[in-house]
Amino acid sequence: MKNASAILLDNGIKPSYQRIRILEYLMTHRTHPTVAEVYNALIDEIPTLSKTTVYNTLKLLIDHEIVSEILIEEKEVLYDVAEEDHGHFKCVSCGALVDFDLIDAPPSVPEGFVVQSVHIYYKGLCDKCREKQNNA
Template identity: 40%
Template sequence: MKHIKNKLEAKGVKPTYQRLCVLEYLEKNMNHPTAEMIYENIAKRIPTMSKTTIYNTLNLFLEKGLIHAVTITGTEVRYDINTFSHHHFLCRKCGKIVDIEVKCPFCDGEITQINGNEIEEIHGYFKGICKECREKNNKVER
């Protein structure tokens, strides 16, 4: 947990036990969890953890650039510890969101402006049916 503490301190965030637990959870669960998913998991270990603490911690992490918010499905916000430019794939069947690597001149920093507008953030996602769901579907059809 020392590296997690160092990450928080490097961003000027006081490393409270709750914050350490949330950041550790995000590092171990790269499935782009919702705040609710994070709360349900951590509350099993720390029954005194409140949803408010989870939301406040996530908002602080967003503000400090420790995580990114991923909104693909309208209003549902997922959280991503990978803060480097990358794209996401959303499975419309199971709801899983995964990081994908796609060659993109914007993400690589090759293009920093469009029509005189400076690019600060890029959000790209793909929707479809994931490999696992397609394989399950193929087994059912056989």
Template identity: 45%
Template sequence: MQETANILKDHGIRPSLQRACVYRYLRGVKTHPTVDEIYSALLPEYPSLSRTTVYNTLELLITNDLAISLDFGDGFLRYDADCTPHSHFKCKGCGKVFDVMLPPPDCSQMIPAGFTLMGTSLYMFGLCDKCACKVAD
């Protein structure tokens, strides 16, 4: 927990117990959880935790470059503590989101003169290997 607290401090975030547990959880999973999934996972160990605290902590992590939010257009955001350039693949069968370690495309030549590109995102959709096998059967 001390390592997590130090990372939060290094990014200008006061490391409360709730903030540290949310960030530690997010760093430890690769499922790109929603607010509700994070809240449900942490509630048994931290019964005083609220959804609002989880949401506010995630917003703080995003503002301080410790997390990103992913919007696949299905009505809720997913979160990722991996802020390195990479893409995401969402399975239309099971709904899982996978990291694709392919850097987002360089779009700097495509934007109008005078614009400043600050980032890109690439979302891919299809069927994961398990769901594709079910369709083939």
């Protein structure tokens, strides 16, 4: 994968230090963070950083399809580097969010329609929580 600065330049985005660090954080921490989590992770390194800057940078990265929003719960927006299409599984017990590969079969859509993105979310119990539940 390219470095953050090159990705920004390739997409016509000025690679400011804050933008580079926000994108690098997402690229190295595949934890699907919130705006607050990105902000809290970088504030000590970048004392001038604001939550507004993080939000605006993420919006810019979404607009250029570098990052995608994950909306599984109405009250929570998570962010993910937009690499290959993949789905997400959220454990309803512990809250873990795990990526999984999508099946390569094309979606069935009406003739003439064009799919631009696919978002698949499953909710259930992860293996650890299922095991705890079975042993209880």
